[in-house]
Amino acid sequence: MTARPDVHGTSGAPTLGALTAGQLVRLCDVAGLSLADAYAYATVLIEALGPVAERPLDLPPLYRTFLSDDHTPVEYSLSFPPNGAPALRVLLEPGYAAGGRWARNGRAGLRAIREMAQRWNITTDLLDGLEDLFFPPSPQGPLALLCALELRPGGVPRMKVYLNPAARGEERSAETVREALHRLGHRRAFASLPAADGYPFLALDLGDWETPRVKVYLRHDGLAAEEAPALCRMDPGPAPAEIEEFVRTAAGLAPDLLDADSSETGGVAARLTRRPVLTCHSFTDKESDGPCGFTLHIPVRDYVRHDGEAVARAVTLLGRYGMDTAPLLRAPSAVTSRRLEDGVGLIAYLALAHQHGRPPRVTAYVSAEAYEVRPPLGSRPARAATAGGR
Structure with a gap:
């Protein structure tokens, strides 16, 4: 029988491990996983955090991790298929306890x-064959290594690792991605990618995947909704109108979501100039000339006033694709007791994923908010551009 993990902290004081383990147990219930699986996965999370799991939450974050806005080294996501239960994933920084020095962090x-x-x-x-590319002696960039676990019944997850193409320098990111794809046998993959303003991640599926993927994430600064369809290189892929509609709905650019006095009306292209849109291009067939998967990631938290609006947009998108909205509506209370209208950032991203041979999926990324809740934005927040990736 699986032992119940400590979700309260050994001293009774709130700790990072206690908070995130409790959140994960409750999210497992939302996703329909058994209590035994929930406890097993919560234990894995605490062990992966290492000694920092016992760090009291009245202390500041250990360092400014790239993973989340408030620097919690844990994030969750619920990926919704049509007519089925969502898949729960936990994203974490496995070297967080080593501190912010990337060489030590990456090795840990x-x-x-x-x-x-x-x-x-x-x-x-696959990871071992790329170690010299992504873990040089003096690594650079905003992160060293992230890991995602897709939690399945039975206590054995699927694993994904996210690597930093800027490890050898931002100016060499494209070169690093090209070389990594070449080593992995996808020699024509890089040439199929659209133009981008940056390469935030290269990701690998490890473990029991039907068709393990290599995924390249691209950053697109100041993207307009009507430009998004051209970023998809799947063949066949989703209809351009579907891609544009997703961007408009998730980012609040749909006509029924715009303010009456918004400058985005009147036929003027609205560019997402706060936090950039990310795209993900998946490769499985080494002989193919292009990707077999395409995902759009919209940083919804920078385009809403508060999380109530973010949840409403997610509900709209799930309904459009015939997906069950009940788990999404339960997810916030599994993570926080605050009202959705009292902050922004609990729902960090909304994503639309297409993969050959599979129905589309909508994913909502949920923040742990261990250290800070961003206050709700005013009715007309400043439109200053930011350089952030996630």
């Missing part, structure tokens, strides 16, 4: 990844 993260992989009999050969 690698050790944690390999220990988790060994527990579940997952091979890390």
Whole structure:
């Protein structure tokens, strides 16, 4: 029988591990996982955080992690298929306890990844073959290594790792992605990618995946909704109108979501100039000339006044695709007791994923908010551009 993890902290004081383990247990219930699986996965999370799990929450974050706005090293997501329960994922920084020095952080993260992989009999050969590219002696960039676990019944997750293409320097990001794809056997993949303003991640599926993917994430600064369809390189792919409609709805640019005095009306292209849109391009077939998957990530938290609006947009999108909205509506209370209208950022991203041979999926990314709640925005927030990735 699986032991129940400590979700209160050994001293009774709130700790990072206690908070996030409790959130994860409740989100497992939202996703329809058993209590035994929930406790098993919460234990994995606490172990992956290491000694920092016992860090009291009245202390500031250990350092300014790239993973979340308030620097919690944990984030959740619910990925919704049509007519089924959502898949729950937890994204974490496995080297967080090593601090903000990327060389030490990255090596600690690698050790944690390999220990988790060994527990579940997952091979890390693909990751091992890229170690020199993404973990140089003096790494650069905003992060070292992230890990996502897709939580499945039975206590054995699917694993994904996210690597930093800027590790050898931002100016070499494209070169690093190209070389990584070449080593992985996808020699024509890089040429199929659209133009981008940056390469925030390269991701690998590890473990029991039907068709393991290599995924390249691209950043698009100041994107207009009507420009988004051209970023999809799947063939066949979703209709251009579907892509544009998703951007408009998620970012609040649909006509029924705009303010009466908004400058986005009148046929003027509205550019997403706060936090940039990300696209993800998935590759499975090494002989193919292009990607088999395309995902749009809209940073909804920068285009709403408060989380009530973000949830409403997510409900609209789920309904459009025939997906069950009940788990999404339960998710916020599994993570926080605050009112949705009292902050912004609990729903960080809304994403639309298309993959050959599979129905589309909508994903909502949920923040842990361990250290801070961003106050709701005013009715007309400043439209200053930001350089942030996530």
